[in-house]
Every structure is written in C-alpha cells, then in structure tokens.
Amino acid sequence: MKKLLLTGFVPFLHYPINPTEDIATSLDGVTIGDYEIIGRVLPVDYMQSAKQLIEHYDAVRPDVVISLGMAAGRHQITPERIAINCRSGEPDNRGVRFEDEPIEPDGPAGYFATLPIRRILIALKERGYPAEISNTAGTYLCNNVMYSMLHKIALDAADVRAGFIHLPASHELAVKDPKLPSWPQQDLRQAVVTAIMALDGEPS
Numbered sequence: 001m002k003k004l005l006l007t008g009f010v011p012f013l014h015y016p017i018n019p020t021e022d023i024a025t026s027l028d029g030v031t032i033g034d035y036e037i038i039g040r041v042l043p044v045d046y047m048q049s050a051k052q053l054i055e056h057y058d059a060v061r062p063d064v065v066i067s068l069g070m071a072a073g074r075h076q077i078t079p080e081r082i083a084i085n086c087r088s089g090e091p092d093n094r095g096v097r098f099e100d101e102p103i104e105p106d107g108p109a110g111y112f113a114t115l116p117i118r119r120i121l122i123a124l125k126e127r128g129y130p131a132e133i134s135n136t137a138g139t140y141l142c143n144n145v146m147y148s149m150l151h152k153i154a155l156d157a158a159d160v161r162a163g164f165i166h167l168p169a170s171h172e173l174a175v176k177d178p179k180l181p182s183w184p185q186q187d188l189r190q191a192v193v194t195a196i197m198a199l200d201g202e203p204s
C-alpha cells in the first residue's frame with residue numbers, strides 16, 4: 001500500500017473555522033484507492049508550518065503529499081499549478097508577517113506542482129464539482145508550505161509527487177460570514193477524495 005500525506009490548516013486571520021482541518025483529521029487512517037492516508041494539521045505559523053510538514057514527511061516517507069488550505073472567497077476547488085519563492089502579506093497566527101521576502105534565499109523562483117493537476121481537474125468536473133486550475137497559491141502560508149515541500153523534495157531528488165489544493169469556505173463558516181461563497185463540508189471532503197482517486201488514472 002502506498003502512503004499519502006494529507007495536510008490541512010488550523011483556522012487563521014478572522015476565520016473561526018478552517019474546513020481543511022476536519023478533512024485532514026477525518027481522512028487520517030482511511031484507505032483511498034491504493035493509498036493509506038496520513039492526515040495531519042499544520043499551524044498557521046511561518047516558523048512552524050513548513051518545519052512541521054517536513055517532519056511529518058520525514059516520519060511518514062509518503063509517495064504523495066497533498067496539502068490543503070482554504071481560499072476564502074474562491075467559488076471552486078482549485079488545484080495549484082505553482083508555488084513561488086515569496087512570502088508577503090497578512091500576519092500569521094503569532095503575529096509574524098513578511099513583506100516581499102524570499103522563502104529560500106538561494107532557492108529557485110518557483111516550483112510547479114508535481115501532482116497531475118489536469119487529471120484531478122477533469123475528475124472533479126466529471127463528479128460534478130466545480131473546479132479550475134489556479135495559477136497562484138498567493139504569498140501567505142499555503143504558498144509557503146507548498147514551496148517548502150517541493151524544495152525539500154527537489155533537494156533530496158526524491159521520487160515523491162507533491163502539491164496543493166485550495167478549497168472554498170464551508171457553509172459553517174459562511175453562516176458566520178455571509179458574504180463568503182461556500183460549499184457543504186461533505187462535498188469539500190468528497191472532492192478531496194475524488195482528487196486522490198484521480199492520482200493514478202490514465203494520463204490525460
């Protein structure tokens with residue numbers, strides 16, 4: 001059985017719920033297709049999140065890493081195409097913020113996801129889940145985690161596929177913040193399962 005490290009994040013900024021936290025927790029230990037899922041939750045903390053992700057990676061030795069984050073305001077499931085070597089913007093949960101700083105001063109400008117994002121997109125749409133490929137994961141913690149994981153895999157020359165999927169808010173969150181586009185939590189979770197099932201399909 002192959003191993004898939006699946007991460008979510010705790011709530012951040014003014015959002016009291018992060019739907020990715022429950023997805024990572026509830027899928028921990030579950031088998032999806034050929035993969036045993038190891039679900040872990042990351043802090044929204046510049047000093048800790050990538051460090052903890054890499055510790056999980058070293059402990060689990062997964063075949064695939066999928067990190068999840070919430071992109072409040074997005075309407076669709078958005079597999080990310082690329083992570084960039086930049087952190088800039090809002091403060092993290094400990095009040096740390098960066099402006100126009102590299103994540104890795106000697107690292108490349110960016111890394112493309114090595115997940116089959118086109119195949120994931122097609123599978124999501126076939127199952128009736130609105131989705132599109134995103135060309136920016138932002139410059140906050142999600143991009144930071146995606147970049148750091150792909151950088152580590154590149155340095156190790158490891159045969160591990162990795163990438164990031166941003167999810168919209170859940171209805172539970174939209175009840176508290178009515179302007180947010182939202183999805184049922186169950187659909188968000190099932191969309192993640194669909195993405196995992198698509199990992200090893202026919203190339204498209």
Ligand code: PCA
Nearest residue numbers: 009069070140141142143
């Ligand atoms: N979304 C944020 C960080 C944590 C999360 O779930 C982001 O898009 O960077």
